[in-house]
Amino acid sequence: MNKQINSIRGMHDYFSEDLDIWHKLEKKFKQVLNSYSFEEIRLPILEKTEIFQRAIGNVTDIIEKEMYSFYDKKGNSLTLRPEGTVGCVRAIIQNNLLHKKKLKFWYLGPMFRYERPQKGRYRQFYQLGAEIFGLSSIDIDLEVILLTNRLWKILGINCYLTLEINSIGLQLDRIKYQKELVLFLEKHKSFLDEESKRRLYSNPFRILDSKNLNIQNILKKAPLLNNFINEKSLNRFDNLCHMMNLYSIEYKYNPNLIRGLDYYNDTVFEWKSDLIGAQNTICAGGRYNSLVQELGGIKKSAIGFAIGIERLILLIKSLNIFSKKIEKINIYIIFIGEENKIHAINLSEEIRDIYPKLKIFVSFSNCSLVKKIKHAVESLSRIAILIGPNEIEKKYYLTKELETKKEFYLFKSELMLKINSIFSK
Ligand code: ATP
Numbered sequence: 001m002n003k004q005i006n007s008i009r010g011m012h013d014y015f016s017e018d019l020d021i022w023h024k025l026e027k028k029f030k031q032v033l034n035s036y037s038f039e040e041i042r043l044p045i046l047e048k049t050e051i052f053q054r055a056i057g058n059v060t061d062i063i064e065k066e067m068y069s070f071y072d073k074k075g076n077s078l079t080l081r082p083e084g085t086v087g088c089v090r091a092i093i094q095n096n097l098l099h100k101k102k103l104k105f106w107y108l109g110p111m112f113r114y115e116r117p118q119k120g121r122y123r124q125f126y127q128l129g130a131e132i133f134g135l136s137s138i139d140i141d142l143e144v145i146l147l148t149n150r151l152w153k154i155l156g157i158n159c160y161l162t163l164e165i166n167s168i169g170l171q172l173d174r175i176k177y178q179k180e181l182v183l184f185l186e187k188h189k190s191f192l193d194e195e196s197k198r199r200l201y202s203n204p205f206r207i208l209d210s211k212n213l214n215i216q217n218i219l220k221k222a223p224l225l226n227n228f229i230n231e232k233s234l235n236r237f238d239n240l241c242h243m244m245n246l247y248s249i250e251y252k253y254n255p256n257l258i259r260g261l262d263y264y265n266d267t268v269f270e271w272k273s274d275l276i277g278a279q280n281t282i283c284a285g286g287r288y289n290s291l292v293q294e295l296g297g298i299k300k301s302a303i304g305f306a307i308g309i310e311r312l313i314l315l316i317k318s319l320n321i322f323s324k325k326i327e328k329i330n331i332y333i334i335f336i337g338e339e340n341k342i343h344a345i346n347l348s349e350e351i352r353d354i355y356p357k358l359k360i361f362v363s364f365s366n367c368s369l370v371k372k373i374k375h376a377v378e379s380l381s382r383i384a385i386l387i388g389p390n391e392i393e394k395k396y397y398l399t400k401e402l403e404t405k406k407e408f409y410l411f412k413s414e415l416m417l418k419i420n421s422i423f424s425k
């Protein structure tokens, strides 16, 4: 036998048990995003490498080690998108949309990062992203929080998610803070693990995210970004917190929440869940008021968020919601004797013409009648139709209701009415 070839590590196939949840999620996402007047945008999966380098920041994890980059036949460096915001910003600049009054977009699709695969962390994963351009007031920050909060409510998972929020001020504030943080961490260098030592001079903010308990302990005495943030940003954040209180949004102020991407300013937030293991952030977002300009557009403030679909599905599965079994097949057609196959095919086509939404399965396998009925029952089909020589001769169909085990001999017109009465309920 030839050696089997498997998929790339960290890249998975998805089957209907996940996709059923996936489709329900998508439906609810669209419903909520629509109600906040977002429009869909579909973006290429490949972009020029330089756009991510310019936007995300050279010392971030994504740029340093997570990008899938390669050269095309002309020697251009291309990258499989690690996230969606950058492509979305490029698209609105390139398509001259910046003058529009309403710029609210959402997208759903695969992202690629060369990370160490583990539960909740994959090399190909899906994100639902949403971006709003053009408004810098905190009303929009609040609207984004309200929107995500509404999503969790509609999915019935709001009590399993916690909102953590912070303000990271402006870049200048963070430069000052970084100096102080590095000075502090240098004093405790012997307690840092290898990863944190590596990050000390490249990306010290990521050390604040460390799961290492020793480091978390040291960090309790570390200087806080909050003390380096300009007055205007601080006021802005206070107002946002006040408004969240008014709208009864529960949140946890997390002064160490800084996010891994360079383009954020002011508001950053994450929705986390304790029920999905160490990779516990399901949704992350924030403001990025300088990215549009950075990528060649005019000055335009922006805010957005992204939801990791696989992590959301992990949560939904752990809670067993959406678990109602769905019929993989509605009508199961069995013919007895090869000569009756044509009648089975004809009948299935006629039913599809009249009832295009039904899932009809004609059993072509040559296993026994008993096995076929067993399969029909396992597939949760509501009815099985049997076509043998007797049925053809008398021009009726033996129809079994699989749940009630009732049997009927029905002429074709009666069968069609029966199907209507069963499936229109
Ligand atoms: P993390 O700290 O978990 O690496 P991040 O800061 O890199 O997250 P973002 O770039 O903000 O994540 O992405 C938004 C969301 O996309 C995350 O909160 C998570 O739900 C999901 N996500 C990010 N990376 C992965 C991955 N490798 N596999 C699965 N989901 C991911």
Ligand code: MG
Binding pocket: 061, 260
């Ligand atoms: Mg990451």
